[in-house]
Amino acid sequence: MGLCDLHCHLLPLIDDGYVSKESFSRMLHLYLENGITTIAFTPHIYNPFVTTNIADLRQTFAWAQGEAAKEGITTYLGSELYVGDQARLVCVPIAQKYALLEFGLSLPPARLLERIETLILQKLTPILAHVERYRWLEPQSALLGELLKLGCLLQTNVEAVENGDSLGYLKRDLIDIIATDNHGDETLPLRLVQCLNAWPQVYGKMETLL
Numbered sequence: 001m002g003l004c005d006l007h008c009h010l011l012p013l014i015d016d017g018y019v020s021k022e023s024f025s026r027m028l029h030l031y032l033e034n035g036i037t038t039i040a041f042t043p044h045i046y047n048p049f050v051t052t053n054i055a056d057l058r059q060t061f062a063w064a065q066g067e068a069a070k071e072g073i074t075t076y077l078g079s080e081l082y083v084g085d086q087a088r089l090v091c092v093p094i095a096q097k098y099a100l101l102e103f104g105l106s107l108p109p110a111r112l113l114e115r116i117e118t119l120i121l122q123k124l125t126p127i128l129a130h131v132e133r134y135r136w137l138e139p140q141s142a143l144l145g146e147l148l149k150l151g152c153l154l155q156t157n158v159e160a161v162e163n164g165d166s167l168g169y170l171k172r173d174l175i176d177i178i179a180t181d182n183h184g185d186e187t188l189p190l191r192l193v194q195c196l197n198a199w200p201q202v203y204g205k206m207e208t209l210l
Contacts, residue, residue, distance in 0.1 A: 004038035004206060005031065005192060007080065007100060007129060007155060007179035011060050015043040015052040018184030024064065027186065028071045034189040038210060039068065040076040040094045047082035047102070076210075080129055083109045093124050095210055100155070102129040108136050108143060116150055126152045130181060132166040139168040148174070157181045158188055161195040176205045 009017035012024055019027055031039060041061060044050040053060075061077045068075045078094030081101050091099045099119045103109060119126055128147065131137060131154045137144050148154075153176040156166035161178055169175050178195050180188040196203040 002037040003035050003193065003196065003203075004040070004210065005036055005180050005182065005189070006040045006078075006094060006098075006127070006177055006206075006209070007042050007157075008039060008182040009041075009043060009080075010039070010182055010184070011041050011043055011057070011064055013053060014057055014060055016050050016183060017043075021063075023184075025067055025071075027182075027184075028068055028073060030186055031189045032071050032073060034193050036189055036192065037072065038074045038076075040078045040100075042078045042080045042094070042100050044102075045079045045081055045091065046084065046086060047080070048084065083112070083115065085110065089115055089119055091119075091124075094127075097125060098127050098153075098209070099124040100127045100129050103134055105133055106135055108134075112143075113146055113150065116147065116152065120150060126150075127155050127177065128152055129155050130157045130160065131169060131175075132156050132160040139172050139174060144174075153177060155179055158191045158195050161199070162191065170199055170202070173201060175199070175202050177209070178202050178206075 010019045012021045044052050065075045076095050079092035081091040083101050083103050093099055154174050155177040156175050158180050160166040180192050182188045
């Protein structure tokens, strides 16, 4: 599969990413220049703090996919699903396999394990986005242990690897994915590669995902 970025917000004019159509091709070139040949675009959905242009999502992805193909980059459309108080969890799964999930920072959502199980029954593997952010999901927490037993994967952001916020998870070999969560920062493709070089066991896990 090569190197991949499984969490980013680079689709122009869709959510809170800051990439224009004009700069999108440059961003793709930077990914390819750093050996990253697979990108999953994961716009926010159901996030109460972010407005997502759902109406143009698939049309914009089709355009982005075409532009990426010119560079030899494989792309997937996914979503970053905010798990709040909605009755049913609905997402755009990455490669029809993975449900990327985010949560509130201070408290877990109600009936979390039960609701995660509904995704697993749909044959989706949950990925917990930027796990280092959640105060209620520390590396040694009982709840994290239960989520791991269900088969959840843990993703951390490049920035958290660099500043040490995810070190507790990395040292316990809990992280399955390092991703950029890129909203338009042209330095992140290189920094992702540097993080994966520093933590080759995570890269080894990522090689098996797609």
